[in-house]
Amino acid sequence: MILWWIAAAFLGAGLVLVVPSRWIWRAVSLSSVGIGGWLAYEYVLRAPLEVTYGLTTLHFKLPWWGISTEAGWMSRYQVSLFFATDGAAFLLAAAATLVHLVLSFWPGWNFSQPRLQMAALLLVYGFSLWTIFAYDLIAFYVGFEAVLFPMYYLILTLSPSGEGARRAAMEFLLYTLVGSVPMLAGILYGAAEISRAYGVPFTTNYYDWIKYPLSAPAQLGVYLSFILAFWVKLGLFPLHGWVITLYRQAPLALVVLSSAILTKLGGIAWLRWAAAFPQAHFTLSPYVGGLAVISLIGAGLGAYFQKGLRGWLALGTISHLSMVGVGIAATSPAGGSGAAWMMISHAIIACLHLLLAGAIIERVVTDEIARMGGLARSMPQLTALWVLTALASVGLPGLMQFPAELLILTGSYVSYTLRRGVFIAALLGVLISALYTLPILRKVLFGEEKVSISDLRAEESVPLWILGILVVVLGFFTAPFLSEIQRTVSPLMQAILFQSLGVR
Numbered sequence: 001m002i003l004w005w006i007a008a009a010f011l012g013a014g015l016v017l018v019v020p021s022r023w024i025w026r027a028v029s030l031s032s033v034g035i036g037g038w039l040a041y042e043y044v045l046r047a048p049l050e051v052t053y054g055l056t057t058l059h060f061k062l063p064w065w066g067i068s069t070e071a072g073w074m075s076r077y078q079v080s081l082f083f084a085t086d087g088a089a090f091l092l093a094a095a096a097t098l099v100h101l102v103l104s105f106w107p108g109w110n111f112s113q114p115r116l117q118m119a120a121l122l123l124v125y126g127f128s129l130w131t132i133f134a135y136d137l138i139a140f141y142v143g144f145e146a147v148l149f150p151m152y153y154l155i156l157t158l159s160p161s162g163e164g165a166r167r168a169a170m171e172f173l174l175y176t177l178v179g180s181v182p183m184l185a186g187i188l189y190g191a192a193e194i195s196r197a198y199g200v201p202f203t204t205n206y207y208d209w210i211k212y213p214l215s216a217p218a219q220l221g222v223y224l225s226f227i228l229a230f231w232v233k234l235g236l237f238p239l240h241g242w243v244i245t246l247y248r249q250a251p252l253a254l255v256v257l258s259s260a261i262l263t264k265l266g267g268i269a270w271l272r273w274a275a276a277f278p279q280a281h282f283t284l285s286p287y288v289g290g291l292a293v294i295s296l297i298g299a300g301l302g303a304y305f306q307k308g309l310r311g312w313l314a315l316g317t318i319s320h321l322s323m324v325g326v327g328i329a330a331t332s333p334a335g336g337s338g339a340a341w342m343m344i345s346h347a348i349i350a351c352l353h354l355l356l357a358g359a360i361i362e363r364v365v366t367d368e369i370a371r372m373g374g375l376a377r378s379m380p381q382l383t384a385l386w387v388l389t390a391l392a393s394v395g396l397p398g399l400m401q402f403p404a405e406l407l408i409l410t411g412s413y414v415s416y417t418l419r420r421g422v423f424i425a426a427l428l429g430v431l432i433s434a435l436y437t438l439p440i441l442r443k444v445l446f447g448e449e450k451v452s453i454s455d456l457r458a459e460e461s462v463p464l465w466i467l468g469i470l471v472v473v474l475g476f477f478t479a480p481f482l483s484e485i486q487r488t489v490s491p492l493m494q495a496i497l498f499q500s501l502g503v504r
Helices: 002-018 022-045 087-105 114-133 137-146 148-158 163-198 206-211 216-234 241-249 252-276 278-304 309-330 333-364 380-393 402-413 420-445 458-476 479-501
Strands: 049-053 056-065 083-085
Touching: 002 022, 002 083, 002 114, 022 087, 022 114, 083 087, 083 114, 087 114, 087 252, 087 333, 087 458, 087 479, 114 137, 114 148, 114 252, 137 148, 137 163, 137 252, 148 163, 148 252, 163 206, 163 216, 163 241, 206 252, 216 252, 216 278, 216 309, 241 252, 241 309, 252 278, 252 309, 252 333, 252 479, 278 309, 278 420, 278 479, 309 333, 309 402, 309 420, 333 380, 333 402, 333 458, 333 479, 380 420, 380 458, 402 420
Parallel strands: none
Antiparallel strands: 049 056, 056 083
């Protein structure tokens, strides 16, 4: 069941506290992959759990695991540990598990407190799965916030000591808290309003919020608090300051956790909960889409003028994740499905990009682009992987990210909520991604050889090639995964349109 997938990480964290061995961490990561594979098999076999929403049916698979009581506080307040899954959530959890497995075998970690740091890494992974699968708002909020504290500790202890590390850790914590505390107020207010308006117990259950929609004015305020939290977690303009600082101060292997996994917690929750606020989503989507394309283009242009690899990667990440905001704001089946696949593909590609850049910076001992050049001569393996990763990140057809960008662009073009200018701006953003990505390849990998360094070692190249092959394979064989995503996301988008416009 889903519980075992989540619990494996927490049990592993306790185990490495007792036996602080890298092989324990790796064994736990491998067991998580095994549990995920078993659940994938069960997912395919079991009939979906269907929930009717207006004239739309929402589909879930794998019976949820939870705690229910007949008496006590649970009978008065409908709050429970409610974990379930759908196509988008399951695939995102699988991507997070794969990224965590790669990190457990990555040789670049310099642990000063291995017992606590490996436990913290497992806790970040465990609370991420908790958040992805949570269908109760209080349970979701617990995971959404709990993931901050082990990550805060990791930034402080794994980053080079000094004011920069403390600033990165504090900005990471404060930005996300400032974003998510209003969401907690929105959750409590919304649950109280549902109870008052419909005469039902105080509830934070997903099904109840779908079944008993808030009034339009109440939706607007509560949904704004949700968007604020999700926007900060995604790290989009103008709430992106913590992303820049983290990329510049923390080890890039640690940044993988944030970029590939933690940022996606805001995106998957946004897709899931938007259907509970149909009128508010329809009203706010034009503004959200406009701000998202500003983030997309602004960060892309900023990346073009960066002098260091770290700043270039940070702004490139902000630009790519802005496409998620565009897809969700489009409020169309294509846009929503593209946003979901964008998160999954970006998790794999960002992991590759960051680990490759980290390997270069470790060898050159600087991230200044001007001091690099001609690395292709001494690093053929890294060159091949980086070229593949860069082409995937700019949406080359046949690679993993292309279907996501195509669906988001299609969804924004046919959108009822976005103006045609948003589609044109998003298309321009895709072109800008090539503008700031391809020149870096030319400067760092080709041209005059400025430094000669060793190529990737076997323990580095094996996990990276696995990810690289996956980027190609999932570029050609995307249909089975997209069909499962669309079966979940399309009804949510259609439900919003039906509630707002009567359009199915």
